[in-house]
Amino acid sequence: MLDCTIGDMIDLWGIGTDHAAIPANDRIQALLRPEGWSDVRYDVQSSSLSFSSDAVTLNFGAVAKGYISDEMKKVLEEEGVTSALMSLGGNVMTLGTKPDGSSWTVAITDPFSPESLMGSVTVTGQAVVTSGNYEKYFEENGKRYHHILDPCTGAPSESDVVSTTIIADKSIDCDALSTATFLMGADAGMQLIDSLDGIEAVFIQSDGSVVTSKHIDKYQLQVNNS
Incomplete structure (x- = not known):
C-alpha cells in the first residue's frame, strides 16, 4: 500500500x-x-x-522524515549524547531517558480537534510517528481532501481511520507503517501491526473510537476523556 x-x-x-x-x-x-x-x-x-516509464516521479515524503530522524539519532549517539528528544512535525524520536532518568511522554493529537490532545504514550529510546487527515488538506463542498493519497485510486484515502500512530525503535519503520496502515484501515492495518515484533500502534477511527495493538500497555497509553 x-x-x-x-x-x-x-x-x-x-x-x-x-x-x-x-x-x-x-x-x-x-x-x-x-x-x-x-x-x-x-x-x-x-x-x-x-x-520503464517517463511518467514515474518518485516522492519519499512518506518515509523521508523517518530516515532523517534515525540519522540524527545516530549522529547524537556518535557524539556521546545520551538524552535527547527530536521532533520533526508528527515524527518524534527519543534517545535514552530524560536527564532526570524518567521516560519521555509523547502526546497524540486529537484529529477532530488538532489544538487538543487525544492522549499520550511513554517511551524510552523509541520513535513515535503519527499520520492523520488533519495535517495537510483542503475542503470543497463540505468534504475534506487530505494529503494521504491511495495509489490504487489516485485520490485521498477513504479508509475508516483518521489518525495512525506507530511506536518502534526505528523512525523510518514508524513513518512507513503509519502511512501504510492509514491506507489499509483499522482491521487490516492492526492485523499487520500485531504480526510484527517490536511495533505497536494506536489508531483513531472516523467514528472517534480508539483501536490499539496487543502490547500497547508497555507504553502506558493514556486516553483523554472527551
Whole structure:
C-alpha cells in the first residue's frame, strides 16, 4: 500500500500548497499505474535507478522524515549524547531517558480537534510517528481532501481511520507503517501491526473510537476523556 512512485499524482493534487484542487478525473486516470514499483529498476553495481516509464516521479515524503530522524539519532549517539528528544512535525524520536532518568511522554493529537490532545504514550529510546487527515488538506463542498493519497485510486484515502500512530525503535519503520496502515484501515492495518515484533500502534477511527495493538500497555497509553 506504500508506493513512492506516485510523485506525479501528489503534484497533481497539490495538497499542502497554494494551488491545491480536485483534479479532473481523466488526469487522475492517466497517471494511475497498477504496476507501481515494478516501473523502477535498481542496478546494484552502479547504484542507479532506471524507469520503464517517463511518467514515474518518485516522492519519499512518506518515509523521508523517518530516515532523517534515525540519522540524527545516530549522529547524537556518535557524539556521546545520551538524552535527547527530536521532533520533526508528527515524527518524534527519543534517545535514552530524560536527564532526570524518567521516560519521555509523547502526546497524540486529537484529529477532530488538532489544538487538543487525544492522549499520550511513554517511551524510552523509541520513535513515535503519527499520520492523520488533519495535517495537510483542503475542503470543497463540505468534504475534506487530505494529503494521504491511495495509489490504487489516485485520490485521498477513504479508509475508516483518521489518525495512525506507530511506536518502534526505528523512525523510518514508524513513518512507513503509519502511512501504510492509514491506507489499509483499522482491521487490516492492526492485523499487520500485531504480526510484527517490536511495533505497536494506536489508531483513531472516523467514528472517534480508539483501536490499539496487543502490547500497547508497555507504553502506558493514556486516553483523554472527551
